[in-house]
Amino acid sequence: MAKDKTLYTCSECASTSPRWLGKCPGCGAWNTLSETLAESPGAGKNRLSGAQHAGLAQAQAVTPLASIEATEVVRSATGLEELDRVLGGGMVEGGVVLIGGDPGIGKSTLLLQALDALQRGGLPTLYVTGEESGAQVALRARRLGLDGSQVQVLAEIQLEKILATMQAVQPVVCVIDSIQTVYSDQLSSAPGSVAQVRECAAHLTRLAKATGIGVVLVGHVTKEGALAGPRVLEHMVDTVLYFEGDTHSSYRLVRAIKNRFGAVNEIGVFAMTERGLRGVSNPSAIFLSQHSEPVPGSCVLVTLEGTRPLLVEIQALVDDGGPSPRRLSVGLERDRLAMLLAVLHRHAGIACADQDVFVNAVGGVRISEPAADLAVLLAITSSLRARALPKGFIAFGEVGLAGEVRPAPRGQERLKEAAKLGFTVAVVPKANAPKKPIPGLTLHAVERVEQAMQVVRELV
Secondary structure (H helix, E strand, O other): OOOOOEEEEEOOOOOEEOOOOOEOOOOOOEOOEEEEEOOOOOOOOOOOOHHHHHHHHOOOOOOOHHHOOOOOOOEEOOOOHHHHHHHOOOEEOOOEEEEEEOOOOOHHHHHHHHHHHHHHOOOOEEEEEOOOOHHHHHHHHHHOOOOOOOOEEEEOOEHHHHHHHHHHHOOOEEEEEOHHHOEOOOOOOOOOOHHHHHHHHHHHHHHHHHHOOEEEEEEOEOOOOOEOOOOHHHHHOOEEEEEEOOOOOOEEEEEEEEEOOOOOOOEEEEEEEOOEEEEOOOHHHOOOOOOOOOOOOEEEEEEEEOOEEEEEEEEEEEEEOOOOOOEEEEOOOHHHHHHHHHHHHHHHOOOOOOEEEEEEEHHHOOOOOHHHHHHHHHHHHHHHHOOOOOOOEEEOOEEOOOOEEEOOOOHHHHHHHHHHOOOOEEEEEHHHOOOOOOOOOEEEEEOEHHHHHHHHHHHO
16 A cells, blocks of 8 residues: 655644754744645645636626725624623624634533524524534533523534535524534545644635624634644634633633724633623622732732723732842733833832842733833832822823833723722823813822822822
8 A cells, every 4th residue: 555645734834845844944933844644636626616616707896995885794692791792792694703712711611602592592503513422512501501402513523514514504603613623525634634724614714704604613722822723724714712711710701812893802701600601790800809908019900901991900029039039920021020120220219129029910810011010110119118009099001111101092991990990099191181080080190100109109
C-alpha cells in the first residue's frame, strides 16, 4: 500500500510546507506547523455544486453607496438578556457566531438554555452535537430544569448530513457543538485539522447567508487561550465571543471580540447556578468588596466594558520589601504598574523603591484601559500611608509620564453610573468635569498627579 503523503500546515495562516519547520515560512509564527494529510488531486474539484457555480458567475451590478437602502437587521432575542446585550440585541438572521472558551466553563450550557428559550418563544431551533450523544444532552437539559424542551437535537459530525438536516428543518438558530469535531467527506484530513475546520466553517457560513439561518459555532481554545484552528475562522464569521472566568468562581463573562452587528468589547455577566447560567443585572456588585467601613489601600474605579460602565474596586498593598522589592499586579498590566510608581515618585514625591507593591482588581476582572491609572495611584498611596479613602469615593483618569491627568472617554456616563450606585465623592480629570452638577456627587477636577494627592490629603 502506498504511503499517504503528509504536509505540515500552519495553524495561523494555513500555508503548507513539505517538512516540519520551527518557523512558518508564510507568516513567520513559531511552532505553528502541524502534520496533516495532503489532499488527493481531485479532492477539491466538486466543493461547489453546479447551482452555486452559476450563482457565483452572476455578478451583481455596481451600485453607488448612497443609493443602497440601509435597513435594520432582523434579530431574534435569545431570552437571556446578558447574551442579547453581547450580541447587540439578539441573533441576527443569517448571522454566524463563533464562541470559544475553556473546557467545562459553560458554553454548551449557555447555548442549550438560549435554544430552549427561543423554542419556547415559538421559533424552531436545532442543536447539533458532535462531542456528546443525544442522551447526554438530555441529561444536561434535565439538570438545567428544561423539562419538556422541544429543541431538535442531532448527534452528527459529517458536514453533508448536517447541511441536509439544516435545509430540511429550517431552524431560526442552529448550534454546532463543536466545529472541531465536524468533517467533510470531500477532504481526507482528520476532523479538527486546519483544512477541515476552514472548509466546514465556510460551507456553514455559505448556507447561513443563503437561507437566513443563524449559526452558532462552538470552538475549542488552545492552552494560551486563543481559538484553536486557522485564524481565518475568526475572519469568516460575523461575531466572535469569548467565554471567560475562573472555574473556581461562580461568575462567567462573555466578551464580544468582534461583532459586525453590534459593539465590540461588550460583556455579559453570568452566575453559574445549579439550574445553569443566570444573568447578573448589577455586575458592579461583583467587583466591589463588601467593607462595612473604608479600609486603607482600596479605591473604586469606574471602568468601561463596551458600552457598559462598571464599578471595580482596586486594592493595593504596600509593605517592606527588603533588598529586592517585588511588583505584582493581578488584573492589570505589570509594566504599567512600574511606570505609575515612577510617576508617583517623580511628580508627587512619594517613594516606594524599597517597598513591595501588590495591586489587585477585585472579582477577577481584567482591566486594560489606562483610565485605571489614577485609581491605582490613589490605592497605593492609601496603603502606604495606612489612611483609608473617604466612604463613597471613586476616581478615574489616565496618568502620563509628565504627571498630567488625562481625560477618560465617556466620563459623563461613568459619573452617572457612580451616582446611581450611591457614590458621593469623585476625583476626575478636569476635562471630564461635567458642565452641570450631578445630584449627590461632589466632584474634584484635577490636572496633575500632585493635585490629586493634595485633594485626597484634604479629604482624609
